[in-house]
Amino acid sequence: MPCNNISSGATYLGDGFCFFRVWAPRSEKVAVHLLTPQERLIPLQRAERGYHCGKAAGVEPGSLYYYLLDGKKERPDPASRYQPEGVHGPSQVLGRCNFAWTDHGWRGLSLKELIFYEIHVGTFTPQGTFDAIIPRLESIRELGATAIELMPVAQFPGRRNWGYDGVYPFAVQNSYGGPDGLKRLADACHRHGLALFLDVVYNHLGPEGNYLRDFGPYFTDRYRTPWGEAVNFDGPGSNEVRQFFIENALYWLTEYHLDGLRLDAVHAITDKSALPFLEELADAVHRQANELGRRIYLIAESDLNDPRLIWPRERGGLGLDGQWSDDFHHALHSLLTGEKNGYYQDFGTVEHLAGAFREGYVYTGQYSAYRQRRHGKTPGPAGACRFVVFIQNHDQVGNRAGGERLSSLVDFDRLKLAAGTLLLSPFLPLIFMGEEYAETSPFLYFTSHSDPELANSLHEWRKKEFAAFRWSVQVPDPQDETTFLRSCLHYELHREGRHSVLRDFYRELIRLRREIPALSELSRENLQAGACNREQALLVR
Amino acid sequence: MPCNNISSGATYLGDGFCFFRVWAPRSEKVAVHLLTPQERLIPLQRAERGYHCGKAAGVEPGSLYYYLLDGKKERPDPASRYQPEGVHGPSQVLGRCNFAWTDHGWRGLSLKELIFYEIHVGTFTPQGTFDAIIPRLESIRELGATAIELMPVAQFPGRRNWGYDGVYPFAVQNSYGGPDGLKRLADACHRHGLALFLDVVYNHLGPEGNYLRDFGPYFTDRYRTPWGEAVNFDGPGSNEVRQFFIENALYWLTEYHLDGLRLDAVHAITDKSALPFLEELADAVHRQANELGRRIYLIAESDLNDPRLIWPRERGGLGLDGQWSDDFHHALHSLLTGEKNGYYQDFGTVEHLAGAFREGYVYTGQYSAYRQRRHGKTPGPAGACRFVVFIQNHDQVGNRAGGERLSSLVDFDRLKLAAGTLLLSPFLPLIFMGEEYAETSPFLYFTSHSDPELANSLHEWRKKEFAAFRWSVQVPDPQDETTFLRSCLHYELHREGRHSVLRDFYRELIRLRREIPALSELSRENLQAGACNREQALLVR
Incomplete structure (x- = not known):
């Protein structure tokens, strides 16, 4: 799957496959550090213009992950779809939309x-x-x-x-x-x-x-x-x-x-x-x-x-x-x-x-x-x-x-x-x-x-x-x-x-x-x- | 003469009169420090929106001057029409245009x-x-x-x-x-x-x-x-x-x-x-x-x-x-x-x-x-x-x-x-x-x-x-x-x-x-x- 046909973040493809894409032009190497269901590292490929991407198997909806930048910094996904543990915690892979929408006739308002x-x-x-x-x-x-x-x-x-x-x-x-x-x-x-x-x-x-x-x-x-x-x-x-x-x-x-x-x-x-x-x-x-x-x-x-x-x-x-x-x-x-x-x-x-x-x-x-x-x-x-x-x-x-x-x-x-x-x-x-x-x-x-300290300076x-x-x-x-x-x-x-x-x-x-x-x-x-x-x-x- | 009907700088009015106008909202008091023909201070009036202006007598074309800001800083005129001694020197009052233009028929080009x-x-x-x-x-x-x-x-x-x-x-x-x-x-x-x-x-x-x-x-x-x-x-x-x-x-x-x-x-x-x-x-x-x-x-x-x-x-x-x-x-x-x-x-x-x-x-x-x-x-x-x-x-x-x-x-x-x-x-x-x-x-x-030092840093x-x-x-x-x-x-x-x-x-x-x-x-x-x-x-x- 070409990197530019899919949006940034973790896109769950079904059957345990997930596509990761992140823009990290400052990094030579980016890997997904999967925390759940099993901890492991999934290296991504560097694509054009600083994107890194890759399709990984064995990733289920609900999986938690960080990106590992150049083997050094662990960071949540800038395009994270969900941060169950807040802004400093890992990002979560969401499943494909299985929400039972009932608004099929909705066309919006003028x-x-x-x-x-x-x-x-x-x-x-x-x-x-x-x-x-x-x-x-x-x-x-x-x-x-x-x-x-x-x-x-x-x-x-x-x-x-x-x-x-x-x-x-x-x-x-x-x-x-x-x-x-x-x-x-x-x-x-x-x-x-x-x-x-x-x-x-x-x-x-x-x-x-x-x-x-x-x-x-x-x-x-x-x-x-x-x-x-x-x-x-x-x-x-x-x-x-x-x-x-x-x-x-x-x-x-x-x-x-x-x-x-x-x-x-x-x-x-x-x-x-x-x-x-x-x-x-x-x-x-x-x-x-x-x-x-x-x-x-x-x-x-x-x-x-x-x-x-x-x-x-x-x-x-x-x-x-x-x-x-x-x-x-x-x-x-x-x-x-x-x-x-x-x-x-x-x-x-x-x-x-x-x-x-x-x-x-x-x-x-x-x-x-x-x-x-x-x-x-x-x-x-x-x-x-x-x-x-x-x-x-x-x-x-x-x-x-x-x-x-x-x-x-x-x-x-x-x-x-x-x-x-x-x-x-x-x-x-x-x-x-x-x-x-x-x-x-x-x-x-x-x-x-x-x-x-931050809170205080903002208050001031x-x-x-x-x-x-x-x-x-x-x-x-x-x-x-x-x-x-x-x-x-x-x-x-x-x-x-x-x-x-x-x-x-x-x-x-x-x-x-x-x-x-x-x-x-x-x-x-x-x-x-x-x-x-x-x-x-x-x-x- | 109202301050906003004349442009900034020193405008020579003839007969030894000159109108000074300067925008100096950071100063309470501005004076013209006239250096020639006779040295003296001409206080300006503070007008709306930070302008200071005034009409002075006994100023001839060719007179040199600085502005004196709040009695402290002497500065050339930002709208100086002429700096005969360069960027750090005094400004000069120019006379009314007596240049013998010969381009009366000139209307420009398409x-x-x-x-x-x-x-x-x-x-x-x-x-x-x-x-x-x-x-x-x-x-x-x-x-x-x-x-x-x-x-x-x-x-x-x-x-x-x-x-x-x-x-x-x-x-x-x-x-x-x-x-x-x-x-x-x-x-x-x-x-x-x-x-x-x-x-x-x-x-x-x-x-x-x-x-x-x-x-x-x-x-x-x-x-x-x-x-x-x-x-x-x-x-x-x-x-x-x-x-x-x-x-x-x-x-x-x-x-x-x-x-x-x-x-x-x-x-x-x-x-x-x-x-x-x-x-x-x-x-x-x-x-x-x-x-x-x-x-x-x-x-x-x-x-x-x-x-x-x-x-x-x-x-x-x-x-x-x-x-x-x-x-x-x-x-x-x-x-x-x-x-x-x-x-x-x-x-x-x-x-x-x-x-x-x-x-x-x-x-x-x-x-x-x-x-x-x-x-x-x-x-x-x-x-x-x-x-x-x-x-x-x-x-x-x-x-x-x-x-x-x-x-x-x-x-x-x-x-x-x-x-x-x-x-x-x-x-x-x-x-x-x-x-x-x-x-x-x-x-x-x-x-x-x-x-x-400036020259050197620009070169670098x-x-x-x-x-x-x-x-x-x-x-x-x-x-x-x-x-x-x-x-x-x-x-x-x-x-x-x-x-x-x-x-x-x-x-x-x-x-x-x-x-x-x-x-x-x-x-x-x-x-x-x-x-x-x-x-x-x-x-x-």
Whole structure:
């Protein structure tokens, strides 16, 4: 079997045969060190461009292995499908898919139908697993959301993490229920008519358990990110790095039947290639969607207000399907709360919000005092359904010193006003788990790194990041389990008192959005938005 | 006079009045320390966004000054119009333009007409001045070239430098003859029907005499360039940095009547803005060209093979007018010389050259062994006149250990073959000074830094850079004046023996190019190029 016809990682072929493929251009010799069922070394052949591969007999699903690099370093598989013992442990061979999928008729949803419900698996339920989400799908569907969006589930260190410290892009977090758990959730979502999106992180890897640099030039020092080494998307070896992440995207969409990916912080991807990684990724994903006969979307988080992301390739764009609009959030949040610290200093008038309604972004080239430069560009022909908007999300809640949800910052009337602004907007709304019933718990930043020094330095960095906001609250220790436990939802609240009133209000707004043609059309062209500053009123028609 | 209505630097207003404006956001207080005619301190007012400005009386053209930052540091003006004593000396106030321009009817040339003749001022003539070029314009015109392209003339350290170590983007090199010398040359060019282009460096500043970081965040550590700190085109303060360079471009084009700029190494500009600096620059320059009623072009040197540079804005491009094609050179050079070292390993077959004829680039997405990644993108609708091609230029000659011109590497027949390939191509040809008559001197890399340690470390870096080429020649010491002197031209050779035969051949080819419609049309669409590898023949029709 030629090395380039099969994706990286351990691919089980049946009958005890397994194909291993790893990109390790820095190693002359790579062997698989099989730990189970019987310990032995399986040397791989060196193939073109730094790949090493080989077909081995006597390997069963469930076998544990490391790669042995040049007879010296033992490392888990960068493309490991499962890390049952966590980020430092061996990788596991998965069997061929024998999951009993029931979603054969599922073709996905149209972009316009999408109403996201963002979930952090660990805190959404007491169990913190994929399986525990399934019984709640009915109520999410009943609320009117049409898509679940999971925060990242790629294997991260420990059991408590937002997911952005993942270091095995292909491996489903062991403590969430592993690969089969995610498949059961995807299948159940589709049974309920819900799409399932996943947040994936291609701009950096977490600081603990990242062994990729022992294999090859996955990273570069030519650029920096706030979270560590920048991924090498345009230097020597970058085709293989791209291939790794493109295979990753296709893997989630195909193996787990996912309906789309949210690409974390693409502004932290620096890539000067004539064919940028994101363009190549979008092309590969859309071709795969065609082959699968399903509607699949790539939606980027971006801080650039750059419509190039969502413009079609014929117009010089990268061809992604949509992007998050932080500006919409900031405009509404600063209006509702009166906050003017940190990046909120760029917002605070009704006209800002009107701008967000007209353009998707507020900043389309104006000077930003926070950024100390002009920011953004008008999105031109990009339609309203290219923008995902929110009044809360994991970042906007969790990146506050106290992790306060909007419900603990403003009164009930304002919560309703916010909901109306969100759900009657022409954009694709995203609801952060618990938002719809004014959940009382905060959503704090939590980790469970095993290296105390690392944990401490990250905590200090975070405190520094918050300095611009001058929050009076103390930043809780992310490593403290209490910080995690405080962030867990009290989902049953949604049936009680004013919690249930708010939830009913959300449901009613979503119904209106769906049923009134002027709302369901999601048009920016036919929309006029203006601000009456004296009355603090936003007029949209 | 409001601070933002006038460009940075010292603007002489007449009657002894001078307006000073400097961007120094890192300083609370800035004063002009006037050295002549009478020494005194002129405090400036702090204006918006870190500018400091003020109108002063009793300042005459020719006055020398430094800026005094917060009463502590004395620094020359980043936007100095002239540094009569070099990079470390005071800046000089220039008078209002009283140059007797004679080029009133000059409107520039059409893009298709351009045939560049690249000149290094210091080595082109024994005097090494602008004025000494003027008597040679007649023969350049007679050759058939239509545009002079000067290597950078912004003030650099010492008297000997290629120009890429410039540190005062607005100041004409003192040893070349200063501002009036350049004006005399521009005027004379236009009198001869020649356009005048200038090479400008916006991706880095030289390592000696660069005081810009004492003023503000002109640089960033978020990205790196091979030559030093990256210019801050997208971080806090970047609007003012952009404004500095945009004013610079407009200054050359307006004050010196230049017809275009060659933007050095734009691949070393990292800029993730939604409105990239190069797009903003192109827009500003083209608007200025409209106002001036002249044809003005921006042509980028780029190593990216990315047509986005030259695509129009409506197609998502940056809207530059053209770009250099190194691929054309490499394909032809490796065919003619058989060289396969360094980046020439990616070339060497006639098919490579045929590809360059078809697409402008050879690499439009193929894997490059030298770069260890795929490279480039097909330029699509970009026309042939968007590409500047050459068989020699300052880099391709000078960045060889021995600075060998093509004439010392291949026989006379091959020189003629190369000339034919260059001048009958559908692209815009560039001739490197002396190429047309097979100049016998090499073109070596030379500097005259005053810091010996710096000079030494640059020499070491250069030797390392050359390692990939495994040249057997010793790299001459760039600081040694002999290295410079060896590089000076023997222009009178062009009348002698085979030198004059080659020059006549160039002239004849240019005549054919101009007179035969199929050649003057510069069309990629109507051109077919194919390779006959067995006969080593390139078929173009």
